[in-house]
Amino acid sequence: MNQALPTLTLKDFASDQEVRWCPGCGDYAILKTIQKLMPDLETPKENQVFVSGIGCSSRFPYYMNTFGFHTIHGRAPAIATGVKLANPELDVWVITGDGDGFSIGGNHMMHVLRRNVNLQILLFNNEIYGLTKGQYSPTSQVGTRSPSSPTGSIDSPLSPCQVAMGSGGTFIARSIDTEAKHLTSVVKRGHAHDGAAFIEILQNCPIYNDGIFEQVKDKKIAADFRVEVEHGEPIIFGKEKEKGIALNREKLELEVIAVAGNEDSILIHNETNKIQAQMLAAMGGEDFPVAVGVLYQEEKSSFVSDTQSQLQQARDKQASLEALLNSGHTWNVD
Amino acid sequence: MNQALPTLTLKDFASDQEVRWCPGCGDYAILKTIQKLMPDLETPKENQVFVSGIGCSSRFPYYMNTFGFHTIHGRAPAIATGVKLANPELDVWVITGDGDGFSIGGNHMMHVLRRNVNLQILLFNNEIYGLTKGQYSPTSQVGTRSPSSPTGSIDSPLSPCQVAMGSGGTFIARSIDTEAKHLTSVVKRGHAHDGAAFIEILQNCPIYNDGIFEQVKDKKIAADFRVEVEHGEPIIFGKEKEKGIALNREKLELEVIAVAGNEDSILIHNETNKIQAQMLAAMGGEDFPVAVGVLYQEEKSSFVSDTQSQLQQARDKQASLEALLNSGHTWNVD
Amino acid sequence: MELAEEKLDEHHLDEKEVIDVVVRFAGDSGDGMQLTGTNFTQATALYGNDLSTFPDFPAEIRAPVGATFGVSAFQIYFGAEDVTTAGDAIDVLVAMNPAALVTNLGNLIDGGLIIVDSGAFTAKNLAKAKYESNPLEDGSLDGYRVFSIDIHKQVLAAVESFGLSHKDALRCKNMWTLGLVMWLFDRDRSTTIDNLKTKFANKPEIANSNIAALNAGHAYGETAELPAGIHVYKVPKAKVAPGTYRNITGTQALAWGLIAGSEMADIDLLFASYPITPASNLLHELANRKEFRVNTFQAEDEIAAVCAAVGASFAGSLGITSSAGPGIALKAEGIALAAASELPLVVVNTQRGGPSTGLPTKTEQSDFNMALFGRHGDTPIPVIAASTSIDCFDVAMEAVRLSTKYMTPVMLLSDGYLANAAEPWKIPAVDSLPTFSVTHYDDPTDFKPSIRSEETLARVWAKPGTPGMEHRIGGIERSYDTGDISYDPANHQKMTDLRKAKVDGIANDIPLQEVCYGNNSGKLAVVGWGSTFGAIHQAVKRAVSEGLDVSHIQVRYLAPMPRNLGELLSNFDAVIIPEMNTGQFIRMIRSEFLIDADGINKVAGQPFKIGEILAAIHEKYNELGDRGGKS
């Protein structure tokens, strides 16, 4: 039935529903980027499924003219696992937020990652609970004042990419809501990955946590506060790409150094090295830029293909209900 | 009231309940070790509280003559948090299993670790669901045949210590059920830690997963398959301590090398280095020994002390119910 | 019973003196309608009317300007007699833009007054509200009194002298409008002026321009040529008991009731929760009150929240947890643990529209079933419900009392309407509050965790840290005699019976059911629970004033029910039970007392209207008349 696919455009992926995020919300940019890259994925539209939990971000599926399931808080990874197990042909996307995916839903997230379930997981991290009006989340910085932490939160935040690494994730990346080009390339790579692709997207919530990512987003200063990592390339940043990341191999600590004169000391990004990826995932704070791009990728057989091969093996047996019912010890009464 | 504490012994910490694990279960050894070390902790017996979930291991509190709460599956970390918040004077222990703590309870585990709640968490890892009769667990090796995985499990296992690292844990250690001395010293260090102390105990389940840790436990071969790490000491193992762990600092990979002639290349254990700890936590498999001991420790202010100081600050205000009810805009009707 | 609506008398605003009025302020989320409403409420309270208010927030956080789904409204019902709802229909609608008009018009009475800012009726805004032509011009509002003013222009003129930016100047629109409405009902502006001064203490030009706008709006009413029939209305003062009053929402009252409960019981509270609409505000309120014996813990999810609360109770504090429908569903296992291990726990359920995510910002009473039966096993717990915003205070204290006295989880039912609605509250004297100080057991002689009171059947509360009290409890069945694990069949029967008897026995420790309006027997009883109170009360009062033999019975204790409830109900020829669900409480009444009660059910995410209940009363009454009754 599937002949050459008709050429689709962004519009084909926009549903008829009015988009209802706050004006200026970073979610708009992400939506547009995803709608725009869909036609390039070469998966038939009817095979695209977006599954989300609850949160502002989790409204996303309503705006995609694909199959969509806006489920319950925190459970999208588990529901998406069911979708994918039922029909491995489908392209299954999980849309979640820092609260949905790492507060109530942290366990499911951990388990889909270790199982390496073939899903694209987009985590919209705005470091706040948007939908419920601005309480601090598990990714909020210490000291965040919010309705539930009037004198500042005291919980240390989780780092989604670090948790994903610790859980055994096989594709771990980070991008930014408004960086359409970067986000597009990262998402496409995640889509191509055979297994669970975890992508943290730094997303601004202008209402409850405005400007939290200003440093990495503001065109004027971003060059100093973020570094785009690319497999096989030196890890350099700054307006003139004048700074680089080096590894103090004795102390096992990263350092920021000037590129000039130190060309050989600059760390080359190797997305297959887990230890290096863990260091990059942890980067940030006052002294280091935030790493964006594909931090880690590992080739590993995926949960769905392993399941399918077990099923296949079982189904090589000729199954007969009749035989099942009559199996084992039976006796006749005449 | 508390004068010099009477000198207690193991017996004082044994309750009157008949211990009901299977003959040969590794839990017996752990119980005895804990009962024996309790008198040394210098916390009054009435301030000791053991909280557990559900599983064979979670029966533990019944056998301790202290306060104990055998709760529901997976939730012990959350319940223990409530106990500790209600009374920070108490010494609160969490007893959990690989299923209890990392399957259903993985999220609570992650959150107590990142919050750095002052608990001693003992994870009895037997890589199986014992109590429910032997299904594979999230720490079971791939290919584990069990009633629910008759042709072998396909899920990649989690590594508890690696998850704990990824979650931001501040004290991460590993020990072995029958190694009373080692276990004692690790548990005492965990007890002394200000924050969440996470201790994975490799525990044999002779009924459903017998011998899974044979290599690291069997006196005859263990020296080759486990390495006891000690802060500031070289990481060496083998019957004659003839082998050591080195770090290939270029590739960021660990290697096993001969000690002789390579003394300077042997890695010195630095429990404050997170990256190194992550590498040690991941060690094992065919080519590497399993690291036991305190893998990581970090000084960080704890959840309970931060909470207490916020409370203290609030309570510096003179609170009056009368004033509260009459606060804000009021009016009189005569 | 099918739900019909009875038109109430709509003589409102025809006379210069009116008994009661419903005013609704509606505008964009950014238009400051909540502030406007709050200030009007204060002035109205001071004026001496009884009142009730309801803020109506949009489901979206912040919708685009002018969008219908971004309309924020504040409704106030005030009058000379006791007011128990926020009003069935609107008498005066203040609409700051077309979206506010279109979304609220349906609820305006015929001939009602509309105050609109014609300056906001631009082509763009009209389009956003999906108006094809301008309703101010196309005659579609002919059935109403329309008072159309270009408030934009008026405000800009009024604050010109303060040198504000255009945007900041326009921000004063709401105060201008408030000034006008205050003129309409003869309210005093001084409190509002004080409020503005305090609020903008650091920005005097903003304070002054807002005050100027307020005064200008007022002056406009006094001086402009007004359309026919628009003039100052007098709403006579209500007869109100003397005392000091404040306005209070259900959420505030509940939080303060818990605090008061902790003082009375002499224990610390650990309030552990996870945000969810409309329950989050309770967490927020308590997080701000840590100077009392309250600590708050925002857990990673609802399961962790209930579990932390249970842990706190084990440690000797009172654990409290709070959520709405989906979150309460997740707590079932934790609640059952507290029930089985016999620990105190208060669970507050601020009900919202279901099922599943349902309608989070709307109100409903559909968690009654879950409150009573939403746990595995035979796991009875007491369930009590608040009927009004101020009732939340007493019910919260009662939950603290019952849970600590009986060592049991208590489910407290509130709902989205109660949580947000506000009423004037006569502030009680602290020394008039009931005391019920709790003590922890500490006698080591023959101590067992299974020792229990013969009177209450509650077991002892022995807290960690007390020498000699070391013991183990848990969720596996425990021996009646020792508290240790027991698999003995007879013991399980005994413990099951005990748990039931303990909860059933609470019926002896609560007030007998009283009739809250009308006679103790008669033709028709209207039985309510929870936030249906207001509408039932007014409807029954009106029915009685029409000469009908109707009584209102409001049940606070849903499980166990008051001892005399069955007998009381049997004194009536018929019983009707309005509920904002498909008929949940009625099932208990029918099964317990074998009474053929009828349900009046509404599941529209909105409170009952007085008229709906009155219509049901009339219908049932007619039916009874036809077939004759007992009396």
Next chain:
Amino acid sequence: MELAEEKLDEHHLDEKEVIDVVVRFAGDSGDGMQLTGTNFTQATALYGNDLSTFPDFPAEIRAPVGATFGVSAFQIYFGAEDVTTAGDAIDVLVAMNPAALVTNLGNLIDGGLIIVDSGAFTAKNLAKAKYESNPLEDGSLDGYRVFSIDIHKQVLAAVESFGLSHKDALRCKNMWTLGLVMWLFDRDRSTTIDNLKTKFANKPEIANSNIAALNAGHAYGETAELPAGIHVYKVPKAKVAPGTYRNITGTQALAWGLIAGSEMADIDLLFASYPITPASNLLHELANRKEFRVNTFQAEDEIAAVCAAVGASFAGSLGITSSAGPGIALKAEGIALAAASELPLVVVNTQRGGPSTGLPTKTEQSDFNMALFGRHGDTPIPVIAASTSIDCFDVAMEAVRLSTKYMTPVMLLSDGYLANAAEPWKIPAVDSLPTFSVTHYDDPTDFKPSIRSEETLARVWAKPGTPGMEHRIGGIERSYDTGDISYDPANHQKMTDLRKAKVDGIANDIPLQEVCYGNNSGKLAVVGWGSTFGAIHQAVKRAVSEGLDVSHIQVRYLAPMPRNLGELLSNFDAVIIPEMNTGQFIRMIRSEFLIDADGINKVAGQPFKIGEILAAIHEKYNELGDRGGKS
């Protein structure tokens, strides 16, 4: 009603021919009692008796040798008439050690036969069983017939020639004992011999020594001098319909019913679960059946399990999830999502003793409340219950039919007793099974996810992967017309009514309630649901045979209930409802039909005894006689 027990006639074993017998094999976990029981069951089935069996495992995984809490037992009830329970009291107790004796003696009838291995009555074992003196010697067993043999010695002698180790030789004890019991009831050993040969195909010396032991035990009965009154008993064959039979547990029947359902519905199943006693075996059984259209997924917890199942249903498979009490409680929110988004889902609840962790290895019916009401909001779902182990097959198929036809979650109630108990099952012909093939919607013309069948009110099932079917659903209230999110009050009312009507409407698609024994009207109806079937059935049969006017009505469909149930019940003067809970189903009967039914309640973790129900019948009957009835 208080629970009393009526002594049934205890003439058993006095005659050479007996109508029915209860034999219980009890020993250490390692003694092989389950294997012994299974082989005896096979021989008994072949002999032609009707039978029912119940394996009784210890709560501990593996207790120390000789501990009372480590006793493992297997009970079989067999006879010449239809057998529906595993028996009230034991006629023949086989006790392999003191612990087995002490824990089971209480249930032995007066004068019952005890077969003991005196070789195991060592001082050590006696102490572990807390015997102060040896009961075989101190006269405490005088009220019974004791057949005390040193089986240790007998076995060692019997297998001496095979050169086994002492330990392995002793392992044959169970077969020796089985041989003796087979002699006692004249059973044929050949199937057991075949079984041993197959089982130990690779270890012929083990096979042969076990066979030798079996034969030796048999020979012992034939040749030894036996105590008075011990001889071969004849149990006449039962009249059984012709056909091919097998023994089947409730768990197996349920699993196979789901598989059969998937074949009939022509859809794939995703069975997602998390282990929990006594539900895990269903997961195990299905994990072994992947050659059918079943995939199994062991999730990280129960929430993930139900969610994965819901996801599978969204994708066009049938999602099934399974658990027991605490786990089902955790699934509430996921079930509600399926209900709100109108997706099929089967939830199997194998009930166990509650509350909280309760008594995991014991049986109870106390999750009825939760099944019907354990969700937030108005979230009705159909609930059906299996009455016997073999009934699990049909009920499982019915759950598949209802969930897919009505696009709704269905809760299927089983319990710990049914799950483990086994009965002979007349294997149905596959082509005699009902078919109800499901089709997924695929017509893109004006497609909306809200299109629904006028007949069933079910919405369409349009699965991902089908061009033109792209749509979004979720747990927020959806528009009746379009399926998109809707906050409209009238729509919420309409959808709430629709959800209720859809589930209520199932009453038109299920059989009318029939009386399963006795007349359609009369003095007393005993109404049961679930595993109380067997005991009720026997009790009613006995009462009828005594000449009482009693009928047995067994309800499979708990929600909605059969259309005629109320009318049927009103044909009886009185109704009693036995339940293994504190009275949950009865509440529905009382509230729906206003019938003053009485509950017979037992919450001891054990099934009703026939005598308990018979006693309740007599009591009620006498009461009715006193006050006279309708008839």
